[in-house]
Amino acid sequence: MINLGLYKNLKVLVTGSTGFKGSWMCFWLLLLGARVYGISLKPNEESVLFNSLKLSSKIRQYNIDITNYDKVKKIINQIKPDIIFHLAAQSLVSKSFEDPLTTINTNIYGSSVILKSYIDNNCDTLIFCTSDKCYKNKEWIWGYKENDELGGIDPYSSSKASAEIIFHSFVSSYKLNNKRTKCASVRAGNVIGGGDYNKDRLVPDIIKNYFKGKTINIKNPSSVRPWQFVLEPISGYLELGLILFNKSKKYKIPSWNFGPDINKIYTVDHLIKFTKKNIFKNLKYSYKKNHKFYESKLLFLSNEKAKLELGWRPRFNVEQTLEFTFDWYDSYYSGENIINTTADQIEKYSKS
Numbered sequence: 001m002i003n004l005g006l007y008k009n010l011k012v013l014v015t016g017s018t019g020f021k022g023s024w025m026c027f028w029l030l031l032l033g034a035r036v037y038g039i040s041l042k043p044n045e046e047s048v049l050f051n052s053l054k055l056s057s058k059i060r061q062y063n064i065d066i067t068n069y070d071k072v073k074k075i076i077n078q079i080k081p082d083i084i085f086h087l088a089a090q091s092l093v094s095k096s097f098e099d100p101l102t103t104i105n106t107n108i109y110g111s112s113v114i115l116k117s118y119i120d121n122n123c124d125t126l127i128f129c130t131s132d133k134c135y136k137n138k139e140w141i142w143g144y145k146e147n148d149e150l151g152g153i154d155p156y157s158s159s160k161a162s163a164e165i166i167f168h169s170f171v172s173s174y175k176l177n178n179k180r181t182k183c184a185s186v187r188a189g190n191v192i193g194g195g196d197y198n199k200d201r202l203v204p205d206i207i208k209n210y211f212k213g214k215t216i217n218i219k220n221p222s223s224v225r226p227w228q229f230v231l232e233p234i235s236g237y238l239e240l241g242l243i244l245f246n247k248s249k250k251y252k253i254p255s256w257n258f259g260p261d262i263n264k265i266y267t268v269d270h271l272i273k274f275t276k277k278n279i280f281k282n283l284k285y286s287y288k289k290n291h292k293f294y295e296s297k298l299l300f301l302s303n304e305k306a307k308l309e310l311g312w313r314p315r316f317n318v319e320q321t322l323e324f325t326f327d328w329y330d331s332y333y334s335g336e337n338i339i340n341t342t343a344d345q346i347e348k349y350s351k352s
C-alpha cells in the first residue's frame with residue numbers, strides 16, 4: 001500500500017471542493033500536509049461539511065464555474081498543481097431529470113474544460129472522476145469492468161458516460177498515455193458518509209427525516225447498489241494520484257473502478273432494516289414507489305483491476321460504513337467538535 005504521507009507539501013487542486021466527497025478529500029489532504037486548492041461553485045446551505053470543517057480558511061478556495069474556460073485555465077496556470085482531482089459535477093440523478101441542460105453543461109462541457117486546461121497548462125497528474133453509472137446498465141449480476149460498454153439511460157448517467165468518452169478521446173488525441181499514464185478516469189459506487197446533505201440520496205434522506213421525527217419514503221427497496229464508505233473511493237483516488245505522480249508506468253486502460261467487494265453489496269431494504277435495528281430504533285419508514293424517474297435496479301462494479309494493479313482494497317463492510325456514517329451525524333447534532341470527529345474517522349479508517 002502506498003504511503004499517503006508523500007502528499008506532504010504537494011500542491012493539490014480539488015474541483016468540487018465544497019461538495020460531499022470534495023470536502024472529505026480536502027480535509028484528508030490537509031491532514032496529510034498537502035497544500036490544498038479548491039474550485040467549485042460558491043458554498044451554499046448544502047455545503048455542511050465544507051462549512052463545518054472551516055475549509056474556506058484552510059484551503060485556497062476559488063468560487064468559479066468550471067464551464068468558464070478562460071478563468072479555469074488562468075487559475076490552474078497560477079496554481080500549477082502537482083495533482084488535480086476533478087470531482088465537480090451536477091451529481092444528482094433526480095436533478096438531471098429536472099435540469100438536464102445544466103447537468104450536460106457541467107458534467108460534459110465543464111469536465112472538458114478541466115481536461116483542456118490540464119493539457120494547456122502542461123500539468124502533471126489528473127484524476128478525473130465520473131461514476132459507476134457511466135456503464136451501459138444491463139441489469140446483470142456481474143460487476144462492470146473498466147473496458148465494458150459505456151451507456152446511461154438517464155441524463156446524469158449519460159453525461160458521465162459522455163465525460164468518459166471525451167476523456168478517452170483526449171487521451172488518444174493528445175497522446176496523453178503514450179509513455180507513462182499521468183491521467184486516469186475513476187468510477188466509484190454509491191458513497192455514504194457523514195456530512196452529505198444532497199437531495200434524493202438515501203442516507204441524507206434518513207437523517208433529515210429521522211431528526212425531524214418524520215417518516216421516510218423508501219422508493220426502490222429492492223434496488224442493489226455498490227454502497228461504500230466515503231473514504232473508500234477517496235483512498236483509491238489518493239493512492240492512484242500518488243502512483244501516477246511518482247512512479248507511473250503505462251496502463252493500457254487509464255480507468256479504474258473503486259467499488260466494494262461484490263459479496264458485500266446490499267439492497268436499499270437491507271440498509272434501512274439494518275439502520276432501524278442497530279442504529280435508529282425509532283426510524284419510521286414506508287414504501288412508496290418512485291414514479292418520478294427511472295433508475296436501474298442492479299449495479300455492481302468489479303474492483304479487481306484496482307486490487308491487482310494498485311494494491312488498493314476496500315476496508316469497511318456495510319455495517320461499519322453505516323456505523324461511521326451515523327456516528328458522524330450523531331456527533332454533529334450533539335454539538336460535538338466535528339473537526340475532531342472527522343479527523344478521528346479518517347485516522348481510524350487509515351489504520352483499518
Ligand SMILES: NC(=O)c1ccc[n+]([C@@H]2O[C@H](COP(=O)([O-])OP(=O)(O)OC[C@H]3O[C@@H](n4cnc5c(N)ncnc54)[C@H](O)[C@@H]3O)[C@@H](O)[C@H]2O)c1
Nearest residue numbers: 016018019020021040041065066087088089091131190191
Ligand atoms: N456521492 C456519490 O454517491 C457519488 C457516486 C458516484 C459518483 N459520484 C461523483 O463524485 C463526484 C463528487 O460527488 P459529490 O457527492 O461530492 O457531489 P456534490 O453534489 O456533493 O458536490 C458537487 C461539487 O461540484 C461543484 N460544482 C457543481 N457544478 C459546478 C460548476 N458548474 N462549476 C464548479 N463547480 C461545480 C459543487 O459546487 C460541489 O462542490 C461527482 O463527480 C459525482 O458525480 C458521486
